Amino acid sequence: MTTPVKIAITGAAGQIGYSLLFRIASGALFGPDVPVQLRLLEIPASMQALEGVAMELDDCAFPLLDSVELGDNAEHIFNGANLALLVGARPRSKGMERKDLLDANGAIFTEQGKALNKVAAEDVRIGVTGNPANTNAMIAMNNAPDIPAERFSALTRLDHNRALAQLARKTQSRVDEITNMTIWGNHSATQYPDIYHAKINGHSAAELVEQHWIEDDFIPTVAQRGSAIIEARGASSAASAASATIDAARDWLHGTPEGDWVSMAVVSDGSYGIPEGLMYSFPVTTQDGNWQIVHDLEINDFSRAKMDASATELSEERDTVTELGLA
Ligand code: NAD
Numbered sequence: 001m002t003t004p005v006k007i008a009i010t011g012a013a014g015q016i017g018y019s020l021l022f023r024i025a026s027g028a029l030f031g032p033d034v035p036v037q038l039r040l041l042e043i044p045a046s047m048q049a050l051e052g053v054a055m056e057l058d059d060c061a062f063p064l065l066d067s068v069e070l071g072d073n074a075e076h077i078f079n080g081a082n083l084a085l086l087v088g089a090r091p092r093s094k095g096m097e098r099k100d101l102l103d104a105n106g107a108i109f110t111e112q113g114k115a116l117n118k119v120a121a122e123d124v125r126i127g128v129t130g131n132p133a134n135t136n137a138m139i140a141m142n143n144a145p146d147i148p149a150e151r152f153s154a155l156t157r158l159d160h161n162r163a164l165a166q167l168a169r170k171t172q173s174r175v176d177e178i179t180n181m182t183i184w185g186n187h188s189a190t191q192y193p194d195i196y197h198a199k200i201n202g203h204s205a206a207e208l209v210e211q212h213w214i215e216d217d218f219i220p221t222v223a224q225r226g227s228a229i230i231e232a233r234g235a236s237s238a239a240s241a242a243s244a245t246i247d248a249a250r251d252w253l254h255g256t257p258e259g260d261w262v263s264m265a266v267v268s269d270g271s272y273g274i275p276e277g278l279m280y281s282f283p284v285t286t287q288d289g290n291w292q293i294v295h296d297l298e299i300n301d302f303s304r305a306k307m308d309a310s311a312t313e314l315s316e317e318r319d320t321v322t323e324l325g326l327a
């Protein structure tokens with residue numbers, strides 16, 4: 001029998017968790033032959049709700065679900081994890097400034113980074129979905145000195161998928177006919193969805209649409225999509241965020257198709273002039289659980305300004321958490 005994969009998920013009783021857990025347990029991430037062991041972390045106040053979710057997992061009778069462990073202690077839950085999906089974070093509440101959010105969540109990701117450093121499996125990969133995702137991932141990475149920095153990534157796959165959907169709709173194509181989409185930067189309104197390298201059935205996407213659509217429609221729609229969903233649903237995206245979390249982890253571990261790439265926020269090595277150490281979304285290819293930034297893409301002036309603006313925002317977030325003593 002195939003050895004089960006240990007997957008730790010934080011914020012497991014939350015909205016995203018309610019979709020994520022069930023899809024992973026049904027085989028959406030590791031396929032139909034690999035059993036999974038779910039290790040679910042919550043805060044004490046949400047443990048009862050988590051027990052309810054675990055009862056529902058039982059009731060699905062998923063053949064691939066080998067075991068479920070629940071807890072509110074990060075070191076216990078992360079023990080031996082091959083994959084850690086850090087979803088749990090404190091949402092922004094009324095009157096809360098961005099700095100307050102960084103402070104509250106920074107403390108969570110400091111503790112979780114330290115716990116992963118102590119007890120995760122040798123081969124662990126860590127994907128951060130909880131916001132502010134890029135900076136949370138940087139904090140966790142900086143608090144886990146024994147885990148290679150390349151093992152941390154923040155989620156910009158939802159933005160990538162949103163960009164595919166918008167471009168497909170505009171050009172009346174199918175999402176699977178589009179390749180080489182890129183999200184640069186932060187998972188925030190400063191992100192830059194870039195279609196200058198994208199192709200639709202091998203043809204340049206940018207040549208199939210008008211420049212004013214890119215500037216006035218496509219980019220703002222993708223960058224503001226999270227807010228539009230909150231406005232429409234009264235709650236932030238959950239099923240689509242869970243789906244993107246799975247897409248990102250699956251492609252990271254199992255590889256990108258020949259000739260295509262995906263967007264992942266990963267630690268910058270200075271590529272494309274982005275300051276080193278920032279957790280910045282780049283176009284990457286992956287193989288056997290490792291990623292590589294796609295190099296030598298031509299960057300026009302329009303793209304350059306947008307890429308730099310998002311890097312500036314991330315540098316400011318880094319300054320804030322440094323002042324707070326978190327990273
Ligand atoms: P939610 O409030 O429904 O659930 C979050 C859960 O995290 C709660 O159950 C809470 O108890 C738990 N939690 C809080 N602190 C924790 C800790 N220290 N350890 C373990 N669990 C903890 O929120 P949600 O809708 O599931 O969203 C989760 C996060 O994902 C939010 O930060 C949200 O902004 C973010 N998000 C990111 C993206 C993305 O694309 N990167 C998209 C959507 C949502």
Ligand code: LMR
Nearest residue numbers: 131225226227229236237
């Ligand atoms: C999203 O992109 O849907 C979320 O990150 C929005 C949010 O602020 O929770």
